[in-house]
Structure formats: C-alpha cells, structure tokens
Amino acid sequence: MSMTMAEKILAKSAGLKETEAGNIVMANIDVAMTHDLTGPLSVESFQKIGVEKVWDPEKIVVLFDHQVPADSLEAAQNHIFMREFVDKQGINNFYDVKEGVCHQVLPEKGHVIPGEVVVGTDSHTCTHGALGAFATGIGSTDMAMVFATGKLWFKVPETIKFEIEGKLGRHVYSKDVVLNIIGQIGADGATYQACEFGGETTSNMSVSQRMALCNMAIEMGGKTGMVEVDEKTIQYLKGRTNKPYQAFKTDEDADSLTTMYVNVNDLEPQIACPHHVDNAKPVTEVEGTPIDQVFLGSCTNGRLDDLQVAAEILKGKQISSDVRMLVIPASREIYRQALDQGLMNIFVDAGALVCNPCCGPCLGGHVGLLGPGEVSLSTSNRNFKGRQGSPEAEVYLSSAAVAAASAIKGEITDPR
Numbered sequence: 001m002s003m004t005m006a007e008k009i010l011a012k013s014a015g016l017k018e019t020e021a022g023n024i025v026m027a028n029i030d031v032a033m034t035h036d037l038t039g040p041l042s043v044e045s046f047q048k049i050g051v052e053k054v055w056d057p058e059k060i061v062v063l064f065d066h067q068v069p070a071d072s073l074e075a076a077q078n079h080i081f082m083r084e085f086v087d088k089q090g091i092n093n094f095y096d097v098k099e100g101v102c103h104q105v106l107p108e109k110g111h112v113i114p115g116e117v118v119v120g121t122d123s124h125t126c127t128h129g130a131l132g133a134f135a136t137g138i139g140s141t142d143m144a145m146v147f148a149t150g151k152l153w154f155k156v157p158e159t160i161k162f163e164i165e166g167k168l169g170r171h172v173y174s175k176d177v178v179l180n181i182i183g184q185i186g187a188d189g190a191t192y193q194a195c196e197f198g199g200e201t202t203s204n205m206s207v208s209q210r211m212a213l214c215n216m217a218i219e220m221g222g223k224t225g226m227v228e229v230d231e232k233t234i235q236y237l238k239g240r241t242n243k244p245y246q247a248f249k250t251d252e253d254a255d256s257l258t259t260m261y262v263n264v265n266d267l268e269p270q271i272a273c274p275h276h277v278d279n280a281k282p283v284t285e286v287e288g289t290p291i292d293q294v295f296l297g298s299c300t301n302g303r304l305d306d307l308q309v310a311a312e313i314l315k316g317k318q319i320s321s322d323v324r325m326l327v328i329p330a331s332r333e334i335y336r337q338a339l340d341q342g343l344m345n346i347f348v349d350a351g352a353l354v355c356n357p358c359c360g361p362c363l364g365g366h367v368g369l370l371g372p373g374e375v376s377l378s379t380s381n382r383n384f385k386g387r388q389g390s391p392e393a394e395v396y397l398s399s400a401a402v403a404a405a406s407a408i409k410g411e412i413t414d415p416r
C-alpha cells in the first residue's frame with residue numbers, strides 16, 4: 001500500500017505493517033520532552049495517575065528554557081519541582097538552565113532521529129520533523145499518560161506536501177517562504193495535516209533553514225512539519241547520535257496526499273503583521289514602520305546561520321538609538337560558535353544586548369517585554385496580541401536579515 005512518511009512512521013511505532021489517514025493508532029513513543037513551563041503540570045498529572053516510576057527514564061528529556069535563569073519566585077519553584085522529579089525518576093537526559101531552547105537542544109544533542117515519534121509539551125515540537133521524525137506537541141495530561149505507559153494514541157493525519165521550487169533571491173530565506181505559505185493558506189489552512197516540505201528549494205536548504213520551515217507548521221494548524229532525510233540530514237546527525245534509524249519517504253501516489261506547488265523565484269522578504277501570523281505581506285508594503293525593539297532569536301530563527309546573516313548586516317554599523325535589540329542564541333552550542341566566529345563582538349559593538357540562550361521575549365514571560373503602544377520586530381513565530389508583553393503592543397515577524405537591517409534604521413527595512 002502506498003503511504004505518506006507520516007503514515008509509515010506511525011504504522012511502525014504502533015507495530016503495524018500499514019495504516020492510513022483517519023485511523024486511530026496506539027504509538028510507542030520514542031522521545032518525550034517536557035520543559036520548565038509545562039513540565040510541572042505534566043508531573044502533577046502523572047502523580048495523580050498513581051504510578052510510581054516513569055515507563056522509561058532514558059526516553060524522557062527534561063529541559064529548562066522558558067524562564068532561565070528564574071525571573072520570579074514561581075519560576076524558581078517550578079525549577080526546584082522539576083529537578084526533584086528528574087532526580088527521583090533517574091532521568092539522565094536533563095538540561096538545566098544553561099543549554100537553550102528545547103527545539104534546538106534536542107536535535108543538537110542527538111535526541112531526534114529519523115523515523116521516530118517525538119512528543120513534547122510544546123506546540124513547536126513540530127520543528128524536529130526537519131530530521132525526518134514524526135514530532136508533535138501534546139498536552140500536559142497526555143504527557144502524564146506517556147510518562148506512565150510510553151504510549152499515546154493518534155489519529156493518523158493526512159499530508160499536505162509543499163513542493164517548493166525556484167531559487168531564493170538575495171536575503172530571502174526559509175522564514176520568508178513559510179510566512180508566504182501561511183499567508184496564502186491561512187492559520188487554519190493545514191489543520192491536523194502533516195506538513196511536508198519538499199522540492200528542490202527545500203533540498204538546497206540547510207537543516208537549520210528546514211527547521212525554521214517545520215517550526216512554523218503549527219502556525220497553519222499542522223499536526224507536524226516534516227522533511228525527507230537526505231545527505232544534509234545524515235551529515236547533521238553525524239557525531240550527534242550513533243542510534244540506528246530508518247528513513248521513510250512519502251509515496252507519490254499515497255491516497256491521503258495533497259500537493260501544493262510553491263514557486264519562490266520572485267519571492268520578497270515577508271513580514272507577518274499584527275496580530276496574526278497569516279497576515280503576511282511583502283516587506284516593501286510595510287517598510288518605514290517605526291519599531292521600538294528587535295528580537296533576534298527563538299526556536300524559529302535563533303540559529304547560527306541567522307546570527308551570521310544578522311552580523312554580516314550589522315558589521316561596523318550602529319543600531320538606531322530609538323531601538324533596543326536583543327540577540328538571544330537558541331542554544332549554548334550556537335552561542336559558543338557565535339563567540340568563536342566573532343559575531344558577538346559585532347552585536348555588542350553595534351549596541352545590541354546579548355542574552356543567555358532561552359526563549360526570551362518570544363512568549364512574553366521572561367526578559368524583554370513590550371510596554372503599551374510599543375512595536376517589536378521579532379524573528380520568532382507568533383505575533384498574537386499580548387504575545388510579547390502588553391496587549392497594546394504590536395509584534396511584526398520577519399527573518400534575521402530584515403530584523404538586522406531594521407535595527408539599524410529604526411524602522412522596518414528591506415535588507416536587500
């Protein structure tokens with residue numbers, strides 16, 4: 001039977017030969033991730049089930065990233081509570097305050113491999129599908145059941161495959177591609193679909209750029225984002241994991257597959273305007289909009305290539321005195337590489353604030369919040385009302401290149 005990548009992975013994880021979209025399968029979970037913000041709820045629910053020990057401590061990853069270092073007594077208490085859980089359950093895959101954002105750290109540390117089922121109590125767990133896994137966000141009570149049993153049921157999703165063709169122009173990136181797709185199909189355009197990204201443009205992208213595509217799958221309602229395994233995936237995995245893995249591909253004649261063709265030859269840098277991610281416009285339509293803060297970071301665009309692009313633009317320049325710019329590398333590994341490459345000197349000399357790897361202002365719970373009437377330009381993935389602080393603030397989303405060029409001018413700027 002012809003199947004999609006999502007169907008093949010879910011069939012394998014449920015011990016079935018085949019399955020099809022719409023079926024309910026009981027999957028064996030390969031990786032279960034929780035963090036400082038949703039972890040306490042997951043653990044409290046787990047404790048209510050009454051099972052003493054988690055099903056397999058080696059398959060659980062606990063990580064602190066949303067409020068690190070603790071910015072409130074509540075955050076500190078959450079951290080203490082989670083450290084006690086990790087200790088009691090013998091969970092070795094524990095990353096305390098220093099490592100960075102979960103969706104960057106898990107792939108980096110080799111926890112994500114092709115063909116496996118990864119669940120996390122965070123909606124952007126779909127990012128990990130860039131390595132050919134089936135990865136999705138789940139609720140804290142679902143995670144409690146995973147902790148207890150190692151299993152979770154899924155309705156097998158249909159697949160929408162974005163065949164991306166054409167050559168990206170100068171200073172046009174995967175973030176622009178995915179914002180444009182979301183603008184076209186809407187925030188509910190791929191509801192409960194496995195969003196697979198393919199075509200020659202995707203093949204030419206780095207794993208990092210593919211992660212930005214998959215990261216945004218949830219912003220069009222997707223159950224997961226996915227990219228087929230290729231040489232770049234294999235190179236990425238090298239030195240990170242020795243675990244054997246299976247690479248699955250979507251059969252072109254699979255019943256549950258819909259294809260959307262996207263040509264990027266003439267694509268301009270895109271901006272998602274307040275207060276919805278699907279309110280995407282070409283930068284030329286919004287350039288000149290004054291901004292108060294620029295946030296370069298997050299699980300969407302806080303990776304080394306993003307920092308490199310931004311540093312190239314900021315080199316020898318000064319950030320506008322009307323703007324605060326926050327640079328937050330997505331992980332310690334990226335921070336280290338950025339230091340080695342001299343990127344941090346460029347940011348500091350330009351007048352940016354460099355913070356420790358964490359989620360930062362992305363969801364308005366930690367550093368760098370916006371006041372009423374303020375405007376942020378952010379490389380993250382959501383611009384909902386109140387997302388980065390005051391409900392009277394506005395958030396625009398863009399690539400790292402637009403963010404850097406705009407920081408210099410103090411207004412939304414076309415980096416080209």
Ligand SMILES: CC(C)[C@H](C(=O)O)[C@@H](O)C(=O)O
Pocket residue numbers: 037038066121122123124137363
């Ligand atoms: C805190 C967490 C539940 C949340 C998510 O699931 O996405 C956060 O990471 C976000 O980006 O809004």
Ligand code: SF4
Pocket residue numbers: 066101102103122124298299300358359362363380381
């Ligand atoms: S960086 Fe933002 S989107 Fe990513 S996990 Fe953190 S809060 Fe969520």
